[in-house]
Amino acid sequence: MVAEILEPARKTPVALETDVVVVGSGPGGLAAALAAARCGAKVVLVERFGCFGGNITVVGVEGFAWYRHEQTVEANGIGREFEERAKAMGAAVPESQSLSYELDSEGFKLVADKLVGEAGVVPMLHRQFVAPIMEGTEVRGIIVESKSGREAILAKRVIDATGDADIAHRAGAPTIKTPIEETQAASVMFHLAGVDKEKFMQGVAADPQTYKDWSSGEWQVETDGKEDDMFSPFLGKPFEQAIRDGLIPADLNTIGGTWGAVHDSGEMTYMNLIHLAGCDGTDADSLTQFEIEGRRQAMLAIEALRHYTAGCEGVRLRNFGMSIGIRDSRKIDALYNMTEQDVRQQGRFDDSVGIYPEFIDGYGILILPTTGRYMQIPYRAMIPQNVENLLVAGRAIGGDRVAHAATRNMACCAVAGQGAGIAAALSVRSGCALRDIDIGALQAELQRQGVRID
Numbered sequence: 001m002v003a004e005i006l007e008p009a010r011k012t013p014v015a016l017e018t019d020v021v022v023v024g025s026g027p028g029g030l031a032a033a034l035a036a037a038r039c040g041a042k043v044v045l046v047e048r049f050g051c052f053g054g055n056i057t058v059v060g061v062e063g064f065a066w067y068r069h070e071q072t073v074e075a076n077g078i079g080r081e082f083e084e085r086a087k088a089m090g091a092a093v094p095e096s097q098s099l100s101y102e103l104d105s106e107g108f109k110l111v112a113d114k115l116v117g118e119a120g121v122v123p124m125l126h127r128q129f130v131a132p133i134m135e136g137t138e139v140r141g142i143i144v145e146s147k148s149g150r151e152a153i154l155a156k157r158v159i160d161a162t163g164d165a166d167i168a169h170r171a172g173a174p175t176i177k178t179p180i181e182e183t184q185a186a187s188v189m190f191h192l193a194g195v196d197k198e199k200f201m202q203g204v205a206a207d208p209q210t211y212k213d214w215s216s217g218e219w220q221v222e223t224d225g226k227e228d229d230m231f232s233p234f235l236g237k238p239f240e241q242a243i244r245d246g247l248i249p250a251d252l253n254t255i256g257g258t259w260g261a262v263h264d265s266g267e268m269t270y271m272n273l274i275h276l277a278g279c280d281g282t283d284a285d286s287l288t289q290f291e292i293e294g295r296r297q298a299m300l301a302i303e304a305l306r307h308y309t310a311g312c313e314g315v316r317l318r319n320f321g322m323s324i325g326i327r328d329s330r331k332i333d334a335l336y337n338m339t340e341q342d343v344r345q346q347g348r349f350d351d352s353v354g355i356y357p358e359f360i361d362g363y364g365i366l367i368l369p370t371t372g373r374y375m376q377i378p379y380r381a382m383i384p385q386n387v388e389n390l391l392v393a394g395r396a397i398g399g400d401r402v403a404h405a406a407t408r409n410m411a412c413c414a415v416a417g418q419g420a421g422i423a424a425a426l427s428v429r430s431g432c433a434l435r436d437i438d439i440g441a442l443q444a445e446l447q448r449q450g451v452r453i454d
Contacts, residue, residue, distance in 0.1 A: 012143060014152045016122065018044045019428045020421070021155035023129050023142060026054020027064070027410040028394030028417035029161025030112060031078040035421030036159075037119040039445055041428055043421075044122045044153060046129065046144060049322060052112035054163070055410055056082075057105050060189035060321030062260055062270040065100040065411050067359040072099075072369045075354035077451035079414030086111050093261045096233045102261045102270060105191075105321070127151070129162065132171040138388045139171050157424040157434065158390050161417060164282050165330040165384075165396035173384035174333040177282070178401065184327035184362050184408075185254070185275035188294025192268040192302070193318040200262060200311025209234035211366060216240070216256060222365045230368070233259045235273065235309070242304035255301050267318060273301050281326035291324050327362065327395075327408055334398025335435065336380035342399075343375055343406040351439045352376035352453045353419025353446060356412045362405030376454065377412065379442065382420050383435050391434055393420040415451075422446055 019041040022033040030052055033045040045052070055061040064083060065074075074080065083101050086092035091107025094100075103111075116123055127144040133152060134140065141154040160167035169175045212228040214221040216236045236256040242248040248255060254277070260270025274297045280286035298320070305312040341347065343360055344367075354377050357369030381397045384390055393416050395408040406412060422445045427434050430441075443453050 010150075012150050012152045014154055016044055017154040018042045018122070019155065020044070020157045020159065020424045021046060021142060021153050022159040022161055022421070023167060024054065024161035024163060024394065025052035025112070026161060026163060026394055026413065027056065027079065027082070028413035028420075029054065029159065030115070031414040031417035032159045032161055032393045032421035032424070033121045034078055034115055034119045035418040035449060036425040037121050038449060039422050039425035041425035043119075044124055044155070045116060046124045046127045046142070046153070048126070048128045050125050051109040052116060052123070053108050055325060056103050056108050057112070058322045059325040060105045060191065060270065061272075061325060061410065062102040062105055063095060063100070064103050066095050066098045067357060067361075067369055067409075068098045068100040069368065069370045070099065071372045072357045073355065073372050073374045074357055074411070075415045075452050077354060077415065077446070077449060078418045079411045082111070082414065085115065089114070093263070096259075096261060097231060105269070124153075129166060132158070132167050134171060137172070137386060139167070139390045142167065156389065156428045159420050159424055160390060160392045160396070161394045163326065163329070163394050163396060165332050165392055168332050168384045168387065168390060168392050168396070169330060171387045171390060173387045173390070175330045176333055177330045178328050180278055180280055182401070183279070183329070185277050186279035186281065186290055186294070186327065187272060187276070187325040188274045188291065188298055189321040189325060190271050190298045191318040192271060192315050193266055194314045194316045195262060195266045195268045196311040196314070197262050197264060197266065198311070200268075200309070203310035204233075209236070211368075214366060220364060224367050226370055227366060227368045235259055238304045238308035239301065241308045242300075247304055247307065248300050252297060252300065255297060268315075274298050279324070279326065281329035287324060294324060295320060328404065331396050331404065332384040332392050332398050334381045334392070335383045335385065336378050336398060338378070338381050338397070338399035338403035338407060340400055340402035343403050346373055347375045349376045349378035351379040353379050353442065354415035354451050354453055356406065356415055359409060360402065360406045361409060363401055365402065365405055375406070377407070377416050377419065379419060379423060379439065382416060388433060391420045391424060393417040418449065418451060419446060422449070
């Protein structure tokens, strides 16, 4: 058996040349592309799926800012714009546990299309990033593959919003990969139809769940106490009963979590019930295995809901998200890596690109921002070491595991992404390296775009 082959040398056509190319269009990448274009840069947005939005549209995570409560302090900016535009276009409904809105995963595809078109961003869907274009340590663009074949996109600056630091890693920047046994669980999201809304909500009112109920099955959740008695749209009891009755195997005690919006039409969206430990988000075989396993477990969960949850007797699957949701994989070893102290103790930075509330969700920690506390996100956390012309936005910015439990969240990804987009545009305009940009100019443009930085 041949272990490897040698591919022949080939010429790759240059499809586009641009100021900034953003790879990945989740909340971080979409915000980066819009911010750079609004700062005057020519921008190309590359996405491997057929829609923009990432976790919102592809995975089906509709709770963009479900942490928001009366005292929550936020950066606003493009992240808040996602919500406002979705509301205006009929693609959002009030969130069940907070002062926010759930973004309809299908409707947000249209919202993202409109935002990209209005900003003059060049859309390139159905393109898979395969390699950076390098000159020494400088990233000069990317290679993509698609139905159109192999194409090169040349760019003065590149923003890696792949979620897994794919470009940074392949460009030779040092990255840190969480050991598989320590990663946060992956999720296969799904939506339901056939719910009797009135009956379901009566059941919720009769037995309201709180955040302390999250400590169930094999999960134990650390809070700071103030969250414990707050309402949470949590579902755990149906699956515990299903295990006792033999409907669900005993080893699947990780099934359980939150429901999202319940619609008058009988749809219930954003079902975050399937949590899969051990999935490697950088390995295609692992992703394949866990996609299939997640869908299998989802059907077991639906059967349990039919048996043990009021209003769900006639429930059926409406759809799965297009892709499994990965919370944790690779992060860059940045010029500055955020710390647990930063996210727990209101970290402050001279190079802040925006603020984010004291919201930590991951590694067995749940702290909600109900007291007005917040941290700043430093620009240096997006700059990889040992490569030039590259910024990293989204959940792959530098930080330790508890910091990641905060910065991985979609709204924080949007904060960092907006900062990255503006920094890239200003770097092109001034002709200076990304690590040498004028922080005052960056912060002034962020404020002009409606971002709170301190």
